[in-house]
Amino acid sequence: MEYELQRLCAGQYSVHTARIAYQADTVENLTRLSREAFTAIEVLAHAQPDVVCFGCTGSGFLKTPQEDQAFAEALTAHCGIPTLTSSAAVLSEFSHLGARRIAVATPYEDWVNQRLRAYFEAAGFEILALTALGDAAHGRKSAQEIAQQTIEACPPDAEAIFLSCSNLFTLDVVDSIESATGKPLLSSNIAAFRGMQRRLKEGRLPP
Incomplete structure (x- = not known):
């Protein structure tokens, strides 16, 4: 994800990432990613990003779209930074x-x-x-x-x-x-990039 986001940003934005250890697609692992995202976003917040995307699309599919949105809102509340998920961004961009x-x-x-x-x-x-x-x-x-x-x-x-x-x-x-x-x-990466870019352009973030 990092490589493609850097290419998509093309120097227009800086990209900061926090990785969560992961090896295989299992219900346990994909669920764990959502739990550990709260710790990862605390670390990422030190870079003071304007927007954050939780990038594991497959993890989002274990939730309903409503649960996925609630998860993004919980991350936003936890770190004070507007946060979206790549899975929800895909739905938004197709719409x-x-x-x-x-x-x-x-x-x-x-x-x-x-x-x-x-x-x-x-x-x-x-x-x-x-x-x-x-x-x-x-x-x-x-x-x-x-x-x-x-x-x-x-x-x-x-x-x-x-x-x-x-x-x-x-x-x-x-x-x-x-x-x-x-x-x-x-x-997933194109949708995540466009979703974050859309947040910036809509003026929903602090300057």
Whole structure:
């Protein structure tokens, strides 16, 4: 996530991060991330950021959209810094695009994908295709492989495409996928960046 956010910011903003130890997608691990986020954000607050994003998209899918929003509000109250989650940012950005019928590709196991589907459907979206890229996509599958699998799995009636997981390298495949499918693409990192940028531009933060 850090690498792609630095590229997206392109020197316009500074990026400060706090990592939480994590190894595998299990309910216990993903739930633990949410608990330990409160300690991590205390450390991050010393950099005095204007906005914070909790970046584990998969962790958000263990909650309902309403619970996810409440979690972001709890983090905001805890540190006094406006905070959003990457999972909620994805929903928000698709709403801004006016897209409700989504094709999704992820590096997750099936049980996480089913939580993703439930999260989106609870927010009024329709998942037309959900493609498993395989665990190798977690930072190891090539951009070309990710692009090809995503393009091949995208149904013609999808209104947009979502590449989920902030640990997935996506910036180098956006143009090729959008060109091949004719559909806008969001990734977890792009949505997180736009969500934070939108907060700044809306003047919801102190100068």
